[in-house]
Amino acid sequence: MATEVHAAEGATGYIIHHLTPLHAGEGFWTLHLDTLFFSALLGGLFVWFFKTAADKATAGVPGLVQNFAEMLIEFVDNQVKDSFHGNSKLIAPLALTIFCWVFLWNFMDLFPVDIFPLIGSVMGIEYLRVVPSTDLNATFAMSISVFCLIIFYSIKIKGPWGFAKELMFQPFGPWLLPFNLLLKLVEEIAKPISLALRLFGNLYAGELIFILIALLPWYIQPVLSFPWAIFHILIITLQAFIFMVLTIVYLSMAHEDH
Amino acid sequence: MSINATLIGQMITFALLVWFTMKYIWPPLFDSLEERKKKISDGLAAAEKGQEEIILAEKKAKGVIKEAKQQSSEIVTLAQKRANEIVEESKDTAKKEGDRLIIAAKAQIEQEIQQAKEGLRQEVADLALSAAEQILGAEIDKAKHQDIVSKVSNQLG
Numbered sequence: 001m002a003t004e005v006h007a008a009e010g011a012t013g014y015i016i017h018h019l020t021p022l023h024a025g026e027g028f029w030t031l032h033l034d035t036l037f038f039s040a041l042l043g044g045l046f047v048w049f050f051k052t053a054a055d056k057a058t059a060g061v062p063g064l065v066q067n068f069a070e071m072l073i074e075f076v077d078n079q080v081k082d083s084f085h086g087n088s089k090l091i092a093p094l095a096l097t098i099f100c101w102v103f104l105w106n107f108m109d110l111f112p113v114d115i116f117p118l119i120g121s122v123m124g125i126e127y128l129r130v131v132p133s134t135d136l137n138a139t140f141a142m143s144i145s146v147f148c149l150i151i152f153y154s155i156k157i158k159g160p161w162g163f164a165k166e167l168m169f170q171p172f173g174p175w176l177l178p179f180n181l182l183l184k185l186v187e188e189i190a191k192p193i194s195l196a197l198r199l200f201g202n203l204y205a206g207e208l209i210f211i212l213i214a215l216l217p218w219y220i221q222p223v224l225s226f227p228w229a230i231f232h233i234l235i236i237t238l239q240a241f242i243f244m245v246l247t248i249v250y251l252s253m254a255h256e257d258h
Numbered sequence: 259m260s261i262n263a264t265l266i267g268q269m270i271t272f273a274l275l276v277w278f279t280m281k282y283i284w285p286p287l288f289d290s291l292e293e294r295k296k297k298i299s300d301g302l303a304a305a306e307k308g309q310e311e312i313i314l315a316e317k318k319a320k321g322v323i324k325e326a327k328q329q330s331s332e333i334v335t336l337a338q339k340r341a342n343e344i345v346e347e348s349k350d351t352a353k354k355e356g357d358r359l360i361i362a363a364k365a366q367i368e369q370e371i372q373q374a375k376e377g378l379r380q381e382v383a384d385l386a387l388s389a390a391e392q393i394l395g396a397e398i399d400k401a402k403h404q405d406i407v408s409k410v411s412n413q414l415g
Contacts, residue, residue: 030262039268042274047283054286059293066290073287093280098401101275132268137261141268145276 011215018113018211019204021135022120022127032135039132046097072096077244086157086251091251094149098142099244102250105133106203106236108167110229113210133203133239136196146247150191153254191250195243202239206232383411 021032053069062070075097084091108131120128132138154163167184168177206228213225299380 025263028262030260030264031267032262035264036267036271040271042272047275047278050279050283050287054283057286057290059290059297062290062294070291071285073291075285077288090276093284094276096284097272097276097279101272135264137264138268141265141342142263142272144265145269145272227316253368 014215015211017127018117019128019129020127021057022125034129035132035135035138038108038130039105039138042103046100047105051243072100074246080248083245083248084088086252086255091248095244095248098247102133102243103240104201104238105131105138106239109203109210109232109236112216123183131203131207133199134207136200139200143192146195146250147192150250150254153200155250157255195246199243202235379411383407386410
């Protein structure tokens with residue numbers, strides 16, 4: 001009985017250890033160093049790769065790097081063209097950044113759960129959580145940035161009064177103004193929250209399942225972690241894609257003047 | 259699980275990444291894509307144009323060949339006609355020449371007959387005269403009977 005409790009504590013401890021970020025500071029001014037470091041590193045990787053392709057870009061026969069970069073560019077451009085009918089220099093690069101960055105964040109999930117904490121412990125780092133999308137700060141940072149852009153473009157395209165009118169008089173007309181306002185505010189605020197929580201929830205759950213599988217005896221682990229990893233390849237791409245497409249859709253809604 | 263200052267750091271990183279992508283990554287790659295698209299479509303258009311030109315040239319060549327054939331057959335027909343004409347002409351000329359020669363020969367023959375007749379008449383007159391002289395002896399004076407002699411000689415003619 002006592003050993004069982006001890007084992008459960010051990011398992012809980014293991015899980016908590018894996019899900020605790022490396023942090024510094026107190027209260028609000030806490031910084032999750034691992035999230036900041038890995039997301040910056042992955043962002044740097046993304047920028048470096050595409051910059052290499054962009055520097056060598058030619059209209060002639062493309063090289064391997066350029067070919068891959070162009071494939072992604074064309075894919076994102078098609079998505080933007082499908083949903084967004086305005087003319088914006090920002091939205092396509094924004095979508096590309098979101099897709100690639102979120103994908104790379106999520107991709108960290110596919111590394112064995114113990115490998116980075118192990119390397120970290122060798123280097124004297126106690127806690128290390130390598131998947132930035134399992135940190136609410138990372139997902140909310142992105143969705144709040146997108147939300148700011150939604151508000152900015154709504155006001156820029158429709159004018160302050162036009163945007164206010166849309167908030168007050170739609171969808172039920174001026175007689176139900178408070179109701180309209182409430183509905184619209186919920187609708188707008190739901191956008192960043194759903195964006196952030198969807199990505200966080202999927203990846204957090206995925207990571208948790210990897211950790212749980214890692215707790216099982218070694219001979220069962222491959223049987224479970226292999227199919228889960230393969231399924232996860234779909235999930236990480238899908239989540240990056242959903243985040244990108246919803247960003248495009250929200251921004252195109254912000255650009256539409258009623 | 260708390261929201262904290264990491265959020266601000268992440269937002270700054272995100273803004274920097276988006277700015278960098280917008281400024282240095284998207285435009286060159288997108289432009290090269292567009293340029294290649296244009297190049298390919300231009301190439302395809304040029305190829306199509308070339309094909310059309312080939313068809314046109316073939317049509318033109320066929321027309322030229324047809325015309326040439328027609329011309330050559332016309333030339334052959336003309337040459338045959340001309341040859342026939344020349345043959346006819348030469349036949350005519352030959353016939354005319356022949357006729358002319360015949361007429362000339364006939365005229366000469368006539369002339370020669372006349373000359374022979376004249377000669378013979380003279381001779382006969384002379385013979386008659388000498389015969390008459392012989393018959394009549396010296397009775398006939400040539401100068402005296404000139405009239406008679408010429409009458410006879412005329413009768414002989």
